[in-house]
Amino acid sequence: MCGYISKKSLLPLSLLAIFVIFMPSQAQSGIISDATEACLDCHISITPGIVGDWQKSRHSQVSMNEAIAKSDLEKRVSSSDLPEEERGFVIGCAECHMINNETHTDSFDHNDYTIHTVVSPPDCATCHAVEWDEYQKNIMSKAYSNLMDNSLYIDLVNSINGVQHFSDNAITADIADDTTNASACLACHGTKVTVDGFFERETELGEMTFPVLNGWPNQGVGRINPDSSIGSCTSCHPRHQFSIETARKPATCAQCHKGPDVPAYKVYQASKHGNIYESEKHHWEFNAVPWTVGQDFTAPTCAVCHISLLVDEEETVIAKRTHQMNDRLDKRLFGLIYAHPHPIDANTSIIKNKAGLPLPTELTGGSVSEFLIDEAEQGIRLENIKSVCRSCHSSGWVNGHFVMLDKTIETTNEMTLTATKLMSQIWEEGYVEGLPQGKSVFDDAIEKKWVEQWLFYANTVRFSAAMAGADYGVFANGRWQMSKNLREIHDWLETHRQLKK
């Protein structure tokens, strides 16, 4: 009988195989705090989905003590002063929703516990302090104010989200309302979440009090939280599993980087990297920290190039983890209205160009250099991203790639300038009112065509060059549309000249 496995023993073994494959690999040794137990007692039946989600998480299984015992490269926590009294516990409901209550205007009494609904980055920073520090230098953390505190962009927002009416043969437009903005631009940029008092509600467990939250729900990257902090870790680390696998997969970034204005995800999908990811990802290891190039994955995801801690198989560091992200970005491809060196400060609403417009470039071309990083800093950041490329590609390959990107930036900027000259001519000849007349540059049909030149087509072509996503450089909102759009603007101008005659 020895060395033979009876039929009876096969079932447990195969179940084990499933367990090993489908469960996170960490040991399950942490203790659940009493407060978290109290939450779970009710919420297992009230919100079983998020409880089940959390049960699959590393948070539910690893105590702070275990987390900080890891080697430097393996460590997923970065704070040096973890609260002593909580170190034996796993990270449960209470550990996040009951921390820093005093700073949260949404804190309220809930079954004899004071809790807050909106967990904010400073709450997460209890354990992940370095990430929070870095993230505040990330332009994304200011996504709310960079949009809503910029007079030009607010005009753009209103021209998109404001309801339009037709009467007396004219179109008029309302100022965009807060709810619409929340459902539109601010879904990605983040809302301002405020507490508008508290209300009582009958529940299965009797009458209970809850805060009235405005701008909620929202998971935008620049959300203004009830504790006045900015950002929302759940944008990329969705509740309540907070899976590093999810954050490392491109579908996460795709939530906001997929549309025609910033089609990074679509370009990635059409690229060789995206091809390999899509075809081979089920063979990869997405939960390993550190993340080993060539072993854990064989083509980059967004996180590989822009965020993750990467090592080779001898654990030599290829790239440090960063939540500043622009650490590895020398330029901002996203043309406003031309591509330009990356801004120095995450707060871009302070930028003004020579013409007095809150833009990092002049409408007539050229960058507003005082607000943008200099060549030396650009060189450092370019080297950061290139060192990731070189873990798979030769220097010649990498340099050849960036030659194409640089040329693309040059030509798309030129095509934007041509469209802008046409637009200026149209304003000058008075067919529509815009900059020279002190009127909106976004409200007329022809102005919207001009916006698409830089916001959709030039951007798409640049992203395509940056990530080698072929057709986005040509027929998929690429050079075809860029060249066609320009001819159509000219055609419009010629038609209106003839009409005038």
Added chain:
Amino acid sequence: MCGYISKKSLLPLSLLAIFVIFMPSQAQSGIISDATEACLDCHISITPGIVGDWQKSRHSQVSMNEAIAKSDLEKRVSSSDLPEEERGFVIGCAECHMINNETHTDSFDHNDYTIHTVVSPPDCATCHAVEWDEYQKNIMSKAYSNLMDNSLYIDLVNSINGVQHFSDNAITADIADDTTNASACLACHGTKVTVDGFFERETELGEMTFPVLNGWPNQGVGRINPDSSIGSCTSCHPRHQFSIETARKPATCAQCHKGPDVPAYKVYQASKHGNIYESEKHHWEFNAVPWTVGQDFTAPTCAVCHISLLVDEEETVIAKRTHQMNDRLDKRLFGLIYAHPHPIDANTSIIKNKAGLPLPTELTGGSVSEFLIDEAEQGIRLENIKSVCRSCHSSGWVNGHFVMLDKTIETTNEMTLTATKLMSQIWEEGYVEGLPQGKSVFDDAIEKKWVEQWLFYANTVRFSAAMAGADYGVFANGRWQMSKNLREIHDWLETHRQLKK
């Protein structure tokens, strides 16, 4: 040696692991009927693909007796009067293609068996009667006649599918032919499958007779079958595996709910739910019945919100299974031409508005309430879907979400009204002929722009709000296009006024 597994024993064990993971978990104990054996004998080499597909199915492995022995929650069959004589057999070729032959005009003699090609919902209803009952109350079951028996929509179909010609400086258009309609609109809506006699053909097995089927192949949701029934279960449960995993995955719904008119799938993909699904689905269990929230999956697919039987881990039912689907839908987002309360009857071709148009809304705004569910019923259905939301989200979260959806319906309806006022003005001033002239409202270029306002952009924005798919609310056929399109219609009107002068 005991307790030690020799190297020799490793291989069978690991193969078992693969087996357990890649095979459906049910036991393989049912008996194949003689008639099905006869089919398989030839078809294993004639159509090996579908035979192999069926072999992987639950149908090939579980007998009716086993199926009905399951507990109520686990049951996948719903008929109370399963045919006694067949209960010991698995569900094979014969059990579906040889049932109800007398009602099928496509029945024919095939190697001494009478069979029919087109398996229809009443055939499936032998075991799945409740699903078939429900499905007939689903608006999708009438997708053929709701389109083809509506004089306005037929005009739309012809304006899209009819071949156009240019001669004598005018465009003329043919009536759309049946084959083109089948390849276009009816690919989703379903064709009318009719039997046009029978023909003989030389086969590897000698001369054989087959029916001549018109409108075939087709898998549309409202297909009219040769037994006069409506619908096609294979739309979502594709042959011959009929996998519940497939039906529960969003790629199934995407077959028809992806285009610019109804971009539900694209919005889902860009949403947080879609992000989690895409990143974590390989850890989920798609074959479990009932389907346990938080355990089997941690974010909803289309089926979770709209169809599936959901329980929590204590097997408390969160939502009942329904194939009526609008059970959980209070409104119809799909604006015809405005979003409105859900129709009472699955047959919408009976609807007439005050102006005499076969539409559930007036062109000038407002719903045709006599054909639509009332507020009480809306409240019940809204509560049904909200109870699914609340298995993961707090009431405050859920209500906040629906506030944004309601506002979006209001504003997109308003933007549709503005476009319609412009269109009416254009008709009135006679630049093109339409409603006032008793002519098609879909054939002119400017009319097509008006259609896109409600059919593409307003719908996209609403779906985006309904499922929180950010960019589809803004730049991806969203509010940007909605506001731009309106300005372009106005621009066209102004140009034509100037031309007239």
Added chain:
Amino acid sequence: MCGYISKKSLLPLSLLAIFVIFMPSQAQSGIISDATEACLDCHISITPGIVGDWQKSRHSQVSMNEAIAKSDLEKRVSSSDLPEEERGFVIGCAECHMINNETHTDSFDHNDYTIHTVVSPPDCATCHAVEWDEYQKNIMSKAYSNLMDNSLYIDLVNSINGVQHFSDNAITADIADDTTNASACLACHGTKVTVDGFFERETELGEMTFPVLNGWPNQGVGRINPDSSIGSCTSCHPRHQFSIETARKPATCAQCHKGPDVPAYKVYQASKHGNIYESEKHHWEFNAVPWTVGQDFTAPTCAVCHISLLVDEEETVIAKRTHQMNDRLDKRLFGLIYAHPHPIDANTSIIKNKAGLPLPTELTGGSVSEFLIDEAEQGIRLENIKSVCRSCHSSGWVNGHFVMLDKTIETTNEMTLTATKLMSQIWEEGYVEGLPQGKSVFDDAIEKKWVEQWLFYANTVRFSAAMAGADYGVFANGRWQMSKNLREIHDWLETHRQLKK
């Protein structure tokens, strides 16, 4: 104790389960050559990504001797005269980068080895000779010259990629530069990779010499290599794993067959086949050779229909492997400017129509038959693809499908003709200059609308019919856009006639 597996023994067993599932199943018995060992010594730390990728490959694990010992159906190598002295080694760095050096102008001395950077199809043909023979008859192998040696297409390329300027109230356009072309059209079509001398660079290992490559990096299907050969196997078999799983998955084809001009991948995704693939693929076997219909997969990918060796479960061959691909294609759906029978020769730049244009069709409709396969050959190729269809579908189903495709070709060709008649009228009346004036037919806004009629919409509708991807036949760049575009061209003509008056 016997028959019982102790807790201690579970871990190795479960690790084994992971190993078996995530690692290729072949034995690892080949020997690494000394030259490859020398490469690996440094590159394991210089480019760990590609070394790791290669380590997961079949190339790194199977020697030539093992590869040629396989049965005919299982064989992945096709050359009859494999180099005797290398047969004991696995295929490593040296085996590809050091072969045929004398034909490569990019060969250079690298640490005392002569190597070349760009591995070309003739290098791969050392083992895969038949595939290389076939590929040269594939129209894709001539993708560079078919585009760049065709005067009409070059004009199209320039109209898309050339930078445009606005001065003196006119638009002027530059000739497209090589770098932009490389980043745009030639990303898919392939660049001409040339050696522009050699340069020295300081590296971690001292000063080293490298070739200066123009048109590099590039992975286009028709790349002209430094050894004058055409093609790039890595287009579909990406370095350095060369996984057959990747090549068989549709994301690979999607790199170039996804845009609005040739949306094959998007149509597939929306089709029933794509639905099943997306939902069930993780249960399939993508590494099996031969590939068994119904067992290894239950719905086709691109490779199934167009390339792969397919067998049934008795190993009867359903379709032979081909890298000529048009072996199974009777028509070219991609309308230039109408769909037509497949070209005889892979080199299409030799084609001239009666009007003297380098096109396989006349602008006025009809095919240039002398350069296209005849009806007999069309019949053979159609039967090839139909025999793949019939492994899952009945003859009636298959024929019904092709009736819809044929009708779609007829109607889309007709809709292209109508647009072309309109365009000709516009040229004739002189609103823009084109063919009659001996000027570019691609540079004006209205000409670009005409191009979209055949390049985007007619093509999309045809692909939709060919693969039953519903909405691409209607609202997703389908018949809706085709009919709207035509009306808009007519509207433009009418407006300009009125302006002229």
